[in-house]
Amino acid sequence: MDPALSTTLGALHREARRRLESAGIDGAAFDARLLVEHFTATTRAEAISDPDRMVDAQAVAAADAALTRRIVGEPVHRILGFREFHGLRLNLSAETLEPRPDTETLVDAVLPLIAQMVERHGTCRILDLGTGTGAIALALLAAVPQAVAVGADISDDALATALRNARDLGLLERFTATKSDWFGAISGQFDVIVSNPPYISSAEIKTLQKEVRDFDPLRALDGGADGLDAYRVIARESASHLKAGGIVAVEIGSSQNTDVTGIFHDAGFPVVTALRDLGGNDRVLVFARDGKA
Template sequence: MKGTTLAELSLSARKRLTDAGIEGAALDARLLVEDLTGTTRTEAITDPDRIIDTDTLSAVDAALIRRISGEPVHRILGYREFHGLRLGLSAETLEPRPDTETLVDAIAPLLADIGEREGACRILDLGTGTGAIALALLAMVPEAHAVGVDISEDALATATRNALDLGLSERFIGVKSNWFEAISGQFDAIVSNPPYICSAEIETLQKEVRNFDPLRALDGGIDGLDAYRIIARESARHLEVGGVVAVEIGSSQKAEVTDIFLDAGFLLKTALRDLAGNDRVLMFTGGGKA
């Protein structure tokens, strides 16, 4: 009896997600089928009649049920690509998104200049999660070393494992800390994608975000600005002369976050938008040690 082919499986998966009203159904179906069958886009074209074994069919079925229930495709896969790096995910890590690559691209040239001039540079990544920002910068700047801070042991274990898998573990260390509480020393760059959603808005987020991203990586307090106040208040004593602080922001928070840092004695160096044209990254100078 003829089994299910790769082409048939791909078509069926796409139809199930489409019929369930899943946004991006075609892409999600392709990602799940490729990952669970161990095939590529090229093989889908060159070997569409490949027979898929029953265990794999069951695994794809289970994954589709999870996606239809609202679980994001990358949570099901257990990893996500970020700035060309494959990063493992866990329950207490925010799923890294392309918008955050804007921060990496903004600060990497500055760190490269420091690394070339000084022979080394130090990065502090606050709320490191998967390690996305820190590890992307380490991959781009060979002279860089990074400390990834998180209050979650699960997140730190995930970031440390990602660093090891990417061959960056010798230049990355994870530290459990509530923001700066366990941090000492100075850094050339302090970076963060902090929680910036207003508490009252959490329930309005897409269910893929609301139900699966960790709440403390999303909830920025009543006005969404709690983390920025902490970073602005504490960064100066941990910043080298000439160092920078770069933060991701919500698309409507540019003025408020800028004011918080200006009031703390910083100067706005750069404001950048993401690929969708939304305000996304602010970079500040000032403060550093004497």
């Protein structure tokens, strides 16, 4: 594919798929389709109904550059600059973790509990620790109009991205971004504390797929020597920031259920709900001070 030349939409799709398949990219056909559709501003229906449609040289060049980035390992959604999460389109940036479908399990776990809180009190105040793109907090706000949320993160880049996403989704009036190292700059109390913290052990980082290891921010991945550092902080400090009857919900690694449950139990937070993701792996734990949510 010569990026200096125009070509047909069908030919561009075929060449994109061939290049990614030749490079051994998992899901080559799907990634090729996403990239071609995005950089040519076309749809799947148009590719099927009008494969002889001409694509100008500028769009061909953009698709060519995107394919080159994918071949060297950059994830397709980082190339696109956004990803869908719980029905929301979220912008990504260099210092935000790419939100993944597994994390939607956390949103689904706490939504019924938030609905109960709103029914009782008329509102719900949420704290999202390590908010990144704002994915968890914004998905909860989108589903519960009476809720408000604070997204905390140590990264200025992440906070700017979360604010941009809140603005784009029309949720800015109910979302506050706060620069904080976990609870360091957080004041007040909340009904719900949620977090998808870094939970990969430092030694495991080098074994991750290159799409994760080389492109997700290390700070959002590295959970310390045993992967549990963040859980210890959240368990230790949540009590002073949680209202009576409030809950703490965290995403965990697939082998961390027992360890994380023990950390929170020792801090006075019995587990009230444990959920698995669509792959059948342990993924979310919900805790409450009195064992009742």
